[in-house]
Each structure stands twice: as structure tokens, then as C-alpha cells.
Amino acid sequence: MILPQGIKKSAVLVKDGIIDAVWDFVPDDYKGPVTDIGNKLLMAGITDPHVHINEPGRTEWEGFETATKAAVAGGITMLVDMPLNASPVTTSVEAFQKKLDAANGKLFTNVGFWGGLVPGNADEIEGLIQKGVLGFKAFLTHSGIDEFPNVTETDLRKAMPVIARYGLPLLVHCELSDPLHISNNDNVQSYDNYLSSRPEKWEDDAIAMMIRLCREFNCRIHVVHLSSAGSIAQIAAAKKEGLPLTVETGQHYLYFNAEDIKDGQTAVKCAPPIREKENNDQLWEALQSGIIDFVATDHSPAPPDLKQMETGDFMQAWGGISSVQFALPVLWTAAKERGCLPQQMAKWLSENPARLVGMQDRKGRIAEGFDADFVVWDDEKTFTVDASGIYHKHKITPYLGETLSGVVEQTYIAGVKVFDNDDFIGKNGMSVLGIV
Numbered sequence: 001m002i003l004p005q006g007i008k009k010s011a012v013l014v015k016d017g018i019i020d021a022v023w024d025f026v027p028d029d030y031k032g033p034v035t036d037i038g039n040k041l042l043m044a045g046i047t048d049p050h051v052h053i054n055e056p057g058r059t060e061w062e063g064f065e066t067a068t069k070a071a072v073a074g075g076i077t078m079l080v081d082m083p084l085n086a087s088p089v090t091t092s093v094e095a096f097q098k099k100l101d102a103a104n105g106k107l108f109t110n111v112g113f114w115g116g117l118v119p120g121n122a123d124e125i126e127g128l129i130q131k132g133v134l135g136f137k138a139f140l141t142h143s144g145i146d147e148f149p150n151v152t153e154t155d156l157r158k159a160m161p162v163i164a165r166y167g168l169p170l171l172v173h174c175e176l177s178d179p180l181h182i183s184n185n186d187n188v189q190s191y192d193n194y195l196s197s198r199p200e201k202w203e204d205d206a207i208a209m210m211i212r213l214c215r216e217f218n219c220r221i222h223v224v225h226l227s228s229a230g231s232i233a234q235i236a237a238a239k240k241e242g243l244p245l246t247v248e249t250g251q252h253y254l255y256f257n258a259e260d261i262k263d264g265q266t267a268v269k270c271a272p273p274i275r276e277k278e279n280n281d282q283l284w285e286a287l288q289s290g291i292i293d294f295v296a297t298d299h300s301p302a303p304p305d306l307k308q309m310e311t312g313d314f315m316q317a318w319g320g321i322s323s324v325q326f327a328l329p330v331l332w333t334a335a336k337e338r339g340c341l342p343q344q345m346a347k348w349l350s351e352n353p354a355r356l357v358g359m360q361d362r363k364g365r366i367a368e369g370f371d372a373d374f375v376v377w378d379d380e381k382t383f384t385v386d387a388s389g390i391y392h393k394h395k396i397t398p399y400l401g402e403t404l405s406g407v408v409e410q411t412y413i414a415g416v417k418v419f420d421n422d423d424f425i426g427k428n429g430m431s432v433l434g435i436v
């Protein structure tokens with residue numbers, strides 16, 4: 001069992017969906033049922049705070065049923081849906097209600113929601129908070145969705161004092177594009193051309209701006225999907241200063257390197273892009289030293305034509321990687337190679353992301369009083385990703401054909417087994433989190 005103090009042989013007593021006690025062994029006078037998981041690892045359920053479900057409005061891209069089914073098969077017991085790319089986008093109370101209606105009865109795992117911050121919707125912030133969003137998401141560059149425009153510093157200056165008052169996080173896609181940047185467009189299938197179209201500097205400039213505003217407004221800032229190692233030093237300095245700044249990176253930035261990506265392999269297109277090995281080695285170091293807080297999938301699917309699977313056109317392809325189901329094995333495969341331990345996985349996938357969501361007193365650790373949400377996984381076993389074993393809507397993922405270490409065998413939510421080796425044990429009345 002992976003406990004906050006390390007890996008130990010132990011037993012956990014669950015009562016009414018809550019961890020009632022953690023024992024070194026099952027006491028002789030205990031008469032209740034016992035499930036023995038042998039040498040498998042019991043870890044607190046995974047929280048993925050960065051998932052694009054796209055329903056309503058773009059349900060042909062992904063939906064609540066398929067995304068949450070894939071999530072639970074991956075050991076994810078709580079996910080938070082992004083305010084785009086559904087239609088309408090979650091930037092008003094009215095749109096949030098539509099999203100809640102769309103989610104109703106379709107959830108295989110617990111789901112929370114981020115609200116969207118766009119130019120002109122500062123008046124909706126308090127209403128969205130009262131309705132239960134867990135924080136806000138904003139872009140500093142074009143989001144890919146026209147109805148979700150990016151904010152400017154002026155918009156942030158209006159919104160950040162309000163968000164700060166409620167102690168909620170503002171998640172920011174950090175790229176400040178420079179219209180004068182010239183990239184090579186001679187070959188649209190070239191990954192190098194795509195990579196050079198979104199330089200590190202865009203991320204580094206955006207992060208510098210958010211650190212400055214974080215200091216000024218004392219508003220929690222969360223940098224989503226950090227890709228540029230060029231920002232590690234400024235993030236470390238801001239954290240040392242005590243600013244309320246947290247950072248995530250994505251599995252794909254830790255698993256792939258630009259040098260290995262083939263031209264036309266658009267399944268790996270994401271923004272910011274996957275960079276070179278030297279950069280990614282530094283991301284690994286920053287994760288291990290705690291400068292990067294955790295890892296989230298940024299599951300962002302699209303149909304095959306929009307991913308330009310046929311044409312291999314990186315410039316036209318939708319930027320987004322489908323991977324929610326493989327959060328654990330992808331990270332473990334790469335982590336194991338670097339000599340990391342399963343208890344680090346628990347920090348990066350369960351404990352630290354639960355903190356971003358404000359659920360640090362209920363989720364992310366195996367400890368008395370916490371929700372009995374667990375993933376049982378085998379750290380020794382391997383499997384090869386095959387389209388038939390993928391539960392999200394489109395069987396497109398850059399991990400197709402990859403052999404990964406770490407097999408999710410069971411998932412428990414509130415003490416109830418909801419997934420068992422490819423069997424789903426019902427939707428189990430999963431709830432929407434944070435709704436007041």
C-alpha cells in the first residue's frame with residue numbers, strides 16, 4: 001500500500017465510503033469481509049484536473065460517458081473538465097447549467113468543472129463560483145476555439161482580485177505569441193517546422209507575466225502543461241519567494257522527445273509542443289525536485305479528420321492528445337526508467353493534483369478520514385496499447401502500439417469497486433464535485 005510515509009504492507013478499513021482506519025495488519029477480532037490484493041499496489045485514486053470532455057456541442061469529439069469510462073479504467077477517481085471545447089463554453093452560469101445537464105447520469109467517475117475566463121465575462125465569475133466551479137482557466141494565446149478568446153493583462157487585472165478573494169486557482173495556458181515570429185512553413189508535415197512555430201520564449205514570457213501578476217494580486221496561479229525548461233528557474237524563484245504558484249506538466253512531455261517524432265505523426269500534436277530530449281530531461285529533474293507539482297494528461301481528443309491523420313499536416317491538425325486512460329502507465333514507464341518509485345507516482349498523480357482542486361483534506365492520500373477512492377495496480381506487469389482496449393471515443397492516441405509498464409487492475413470509488421480488469425461495475429451514482 002502506498003501511504004504518505006511510504007510503501008508498507010497494511011490493511012485499510014472502509015466504512016460508509018470513508019477510510020475509517022489504516023492498520024498494519026487485519027486484527028484478529030475483525031469479522032467483516034476482507035479483499036486481499038496480494039503484492040499489487042494500493043494507491044489513492046488518481047485526480048486528473050486537466051481533461052477536455054467537449055460535451056455538449058462537440059460530443060462527436062468526446063463525451064461524458066466515454067471520457068469518464070476511460071478515466072475510471074485508468075484509475076482516475078476524480079477529474080476536472082475544462083471550460084472548452086464544449087459548446088457553449090463554460091464562461092457563464094447559463095452555459096455551466098447546460099454542461100451540468102449534459103453530464104447528468106453519464107458519469108463513471110467523479111467530475112468537477114473549471115469555469116472559463118474570457119474577455120468581458122468578469123461579471124460571471126462570482127455566479128460561476130457560487131454554482132460550484134473549482135477555479136478558472138484562461139488562455140494567453142489563441143485557444144483553438146474561436147468562442148473562447150484569450151485574455152490580455154487588462155482582463156486579468158479585472159478578474160484576478162475577484163478570484164483571489166475566493167482563494168480559487170486561476171489556471172493559465174502560458175504562451176504569449178509574438179506576431180513577428182517567423183517559422184518555416186515549407187513542409188506542413190515536418191515536426192521540426194511545427195516545433196519551431198511555438199518557441200520556448202512564448203511560454204517563458206507568459207510565465208514571467210503570470211508570476212508578476214500572481215505577486216501583485218496574491219491570486220493562486222496554476223501553469224498548465226509546462227513544456228519549456230527555460231521557465232524552471234523563474235518558477236523555482238517564485239515558489240521560493242512564497243508566491244501561490246503551482247505547475248503541472250503532461251505525460252507526453254515526459255515520455256516523448258522531439259528527436260523521435262516522425263514527420264506527419266500528428267497524433268502527438270499539442271500546444272505547447274513536445275520539445276527536445278535535453279529540455280525534457282530538465283522537466284524530469286524539476287518534477288523530481290518538486291518545482292513541477294504534478295502531471296496531468298490534458299486529454300483533448302478530436303475526430304480523425306481534424307487530427308489530420310490521413311494528411312499528416314501538422315499546421316492544420318487539432319492540437320490535443322488523447323490519453324486520459326493511460327495517465328498512470330505512461331508516467332510509470334518513463335519514471336521507472338529513471339529509477340523513480342511508486343510513492344512518487346502517488347504524489348504526482350493523486351496527492352498534489354487533489355490539492356489544486358481544493359480537495360486535499362478528502363482525496364489524494366490513504367489516511368484516516370479520507371475518501372475511500374483507490375487504484376490497485378501492478379507495477380511489474382506490462383501491456384501493449386491496442387485500439388480494442390481504448391475506452392475514449394476515438395481510438396487515436398500517440399501511445400497506440402507502445403508497450404507500457406504498470407497495469408491498472410481495479411478502481412474503487414467511495415469504497416465501491418467500479419472497475420475490475422476491463423469490467424465496469426456500473427456508474428455507481430458518481431457525483432459532480434463542488435456543487436453547492
Ligand SMILES: [Zn+2]
Binds near residue numbers: 298
Ligand atoms: Zn488543455
